[in-house]
Amino acid sequence: MSRSITLGQYFPGQSLVHQLNPRMKLISLLFVLALLFSLRSYSGLVALFFIALFLIAKTRVPFRYFLRGLRPVLFIAIFALVIYFFFTSGGIVLLRVGFITVESEGVREGIFIILRLVTLVLFSLLLTLTTTPLSLTYGLSYFLKPLRYIGLPTDEVAMIMAIALRFIPTLMEESQRLMRAQVSRGADFESGSIFRRAKSLVPLIVPLFVSAFRRADELALAMEARGYRIGAIRTRMHEDTFFPRDWVVLAVALVMLAASLTLGL
Amino acid sequence: MVNRSEFMIEARELAYYYPGEEKNSFPALSGINLAVSRGEYLALIGPNGSGKTTLLKLFNALLAPCEGEVLVEGISTVDENKIAEVRRYCGMIFQNPDNQLVATTVEEDIAFGLENMALPSAEIQNKVIAVAHLLGLEHLLHQPPHLLSGGEKQRVAIAGVLAMQPHCILMDEPTAMLDFTGRRDVIETVRGLNRDQGIAVIHVTHFPEEAVYADRIIILNQGRLVMQGPPEIVLSDVSLLHSLGLQGPAAVELAALLREDGFDLPPQLIHCRELVHSLCSLERKS
Ligand SMILES: Nc1ncnc2c1ncn2[C@@H]1O[C@H](COP(=O)(O)OP(=O)(O)OP(=O)(O)O)[C@@H](O)[C@H]1O
Ligand SMILES: [Mg+2]
Numbered sequence: 001m002s003r004s005i006t007l008g009q010y011f012p013g014q015s016l017v018h019q020l021n022p023r024m025k026l027i028s029l030l031f032v033l034a035l036l037f038s039l040r041s042y043s044g045l046v047a048l049f050f051i052a053l054f055l056i057a058k059t060r061v062p063f064r065y066f067l068r069g070l071r072p073v074l075f076i077a078i079f080a081l082v083i084y085f086f087f088t089s090g091g092i093v094l095l096r097v098g099f100i101t102v103e104s105e106g107v108r109e110g111i112f113i114i115l116r117l118v119t120l121v122l123f124s125l126l127l128t129l130t131t132t133p134l135s136l137t138y139g140l141s142y143f144l145k146p147l148r149y150i151g152l153p154t155d156e157v158a159m160i161m162a163i164a165l166r167f168i169p170t171l172m173e174e175s176q177r178l179m180r181a182q183v184s185r186g187a188d189f190e191s192g193s194i195f196r197r198a199k200s201l202v203p204l205i206v207p208l209f210v211s212a213f214r215r216a217d218e219l220a221l222a223m224e225a226r227g228y229r230i231g232a233i234r235t236r237m238h239e240d241t242f243f244p245r246d247w248v249v250l251a252v253a254l255v256m257l258a259a260s261l262t263l264g265l
Numbered sequence: 266m267v268n269r270s271e272f273m274i275e276a277r278e279l280a281y282y283y284p285g286e287e288k289n290s291f292p293a294l295s296g297i298n299l300a301v302s303r304g305e306y307l308a309l310i311g312p313n314g315s316g317k318t319t320l321l322k323l324f325n326a327l328l329a330p331c332e333g334e335v336l337v338e339g340i341s342t343v344d345e346n347k348i349a350e351v352r353r354y355c356g357m358i359f360q361n362p363d364n365q366l367v368a369t370t371v372e373e374d375i376a377f378g379l380e381n382m383a384l385p386s387a388e389i390q391n392k393v394i395a396v397a398h399l400l401g402l403e404h405l406l407h408q409p410p411h412l413l414s415g416g417e418k419q420r421v422a423i424a425g426v427l428a429m430q431p432h433c434i435l436m437d438e439p440t441a442m443l444d445f446t447g448r449r450d451v452i453e454t455v456r457g458l459n460r461d462q463g464i465a466v467i468h469v470t471h472f473p474e475e476a477v478y479a480d481r482i483i484i485l486n487q488g489r490l491v492m493q494g495p496p497e498i499v500l501s502d503v504s505l506l507h508s509l510g511l512q513g514p515a516a517v518e519l520a521a522l523l524r525e526d527g528f529d530l531p532p533q534l535i536h537c538r539e540l541v542h543s544l545c546s547l548e549r550k551s
Contacts (some may be wrong), residue, residue: 134369166369169411215364222365225325225357226425227349227381237376237389 009069009128011061016245018059018130022139024246025127031253032123036116038260045115048256052122061129069125070118077114084110135240137161156230167215174211178204273433273465274301274324274355278333281319281488293319294488297333303432304463306456308470308479308496312510315485317469321435324467326351338432353382356426358436362418362443366410371402371421374410378429396428400454416447420454427458433465434458441471452478473500473514477535484509497533516540 012018017025032048039045056066090105128136141158148154179189182203189200279297294316301307309317322328323335326342335342337351356378359365368374372393379389397403400420410418419439426434434455440448452475458464468479476482482499484492486509492499500506503521506513513521516537520530528547534540 132369162369163367166367166410169409170363173411218359218361218364219367221327222357222359223367223377225327225352225359226367226378227352227429228377229349229381232381233383234380235383235386235389236380237373237386237393239386 009065009125010132011059011065011129013060013130015059015130017055017126019245020130020249021240021242021246022131022135023142023240024242024250025131026136026139026143028249028253029123029127031250031257033120035253035257035260036120036123038257039116040264042112044260045112045119049115049119049122052119052126055126056122059126059130065129066122066125069129070121073117073121077117080113080117081110084113133165134162137165138236138240153230155234163219167212170215171208171212175204175208178207272300272336273303273305273338274467275299275336276320276323276333277336279320279323279330279335280332281316281323281328282331283319291487292331294323295332297490299483299490301433301465301467303465304459305465306459306478306480307465307467308476308482309467309485310470310473310476310482310511311485314487316488317485318437319488320485321357321437321467321469324433324435325355325357327357349382353378353429354432356429356431356434358419358422358426358434358439360438360441362415362422363410365422366418366425369409370406371408371410371413372397372406374421375402375424375428378425382429392428396424400424400427414447415443416450419443419447419451423451423454423458427464431464433467436466436468438469438471440475448472448475473506473512473517476500477514484511497535500535501533 036045036048039048056063084106085102086100086106088106088109089101089103091108092104093101094104094107095102131139137158141154141161144152144154144157179187183189187200187203189197189204191197192200276297276299279294279299280292281294282292297320309320311317319328323330323342324337326335326337326348329343338354340347340351340354342348342351366374367377375393375396376389379392384392393406394403397406400423402417402420402424405413405417405421410421413421422439423434436455439455440451443451455466455468456478459466468475470476477496477500479496481493482496483490484499484505491509492502492505500513501517501520503513503517512518514535514537516534516539520534520540523544524530528544530540530543530547534543
């Protein structure tokens, strides 16, 4: 079971989207999100939606991963749709149930909003599905670097995140082992009220904490023994470098944003 | 590389008390005088709590001596500015393979020490590949550590230390949590490095069978050095080992029983093969 634990949502691959510099992907995503909210016209939004679909096809990540990522926004989407359908007036009356009417303007706007939401999520998934959590962490920590001047230890924070990523599977394995041990002694994690189930987790969490602290102690020692010192200058085995393709992607995102803003698309 | 002392590691009148334990009946270590030569394979044995781990931590500058001094390549381990150098000369492998791998992939873990030395990326990559090749870990380079077997994890830890080109590898019960194959792989890796690269090894172990291959064995008890010598001498002294709550290798234990039953076996049999030979020659004589 532990072998199937995947970290984050990363789906390995060799596509262009996978190979883009994570920092560039982050900035481009930011531009695309800004673009999404500046777009006024249906045609622009649909174009962007198809760009997302095109990139998704390019990544060769199975589409069901994207569908799975969309599931959490399904509820919000339906909710928004209902609100817009029933409470926006204007246009032709399409449906009348008692005193509630569905008018064409409401349908138009409701679908617009949902398309925008779906496109937004798809672009975000494009980032998280094609970038390892570690590169994402390092990419983010790069943008946090200026905070170092106000005393935030950004390199150390990145190290902490990287170590957390390293130990999540180990701790999951351990919690599963503890759970099995408790179950074999008659513990029951599955039935009863939420309160009861939460209570039955206590004998699991305490030993997990104890072991996590012991691990932290030993790991700190091992890191020190290998020459790690807080605040010291370090290099990285894989410095992320920029290739021309990274600049092209960034330029495309920028041009689209500028076009939408100036032309009022 | 000038100004090198004669010994790899030297401990002089070394004593260590854990904080808050000064009043105790015995310190964690006391009166240790020890010199480790270049390329020597030293096995360190002793009952639980005898101070073996403490001694290794003192050699790696993880702890600073309370009395006396430790010199690594002539450098005192209390010299704050040279601690990084000491740790590069003396790499350390710990017991629990899960708690000493830092990075999310094998290659990044091997690179960890080199990254701490702030080497350029290209150089780090070359060294990582060279070390992985030497230890036969190439196929694992992109694996996350939690998918490796215990023996593989320990060998990755060794690779991480080896990448820093140490003069000595300190190992604290590196095989205690491994199965038979894992144990054999790790020991063979380390013996190979000792033999081919001339890297000194200090190996703390509870398995007498692992100490058999050392050049010299040291026994610690209650923080004191009670005996040292070549394996044939130290490991064949069953009465001393038993009085300290230790065990000899299988061959030694068996030979002791056979002698009790009147078999006329030569002293200093520590390998099973030797024991079998002696028994066969006895058989032929009778
Ligand atoms: N962090 C610590 N704080 C206080 N005392 C300690 C600490 N670590 C070890 N000791 C004590 O120091 C003594 C030597 O411990 P050490 O861990 O060096 O023994 P060891 O030979 O490695 O034992 P083992 O075979 O169990 O690993 C023991 O009496 C132990 O209780
Ligand atoms: Mg110990």
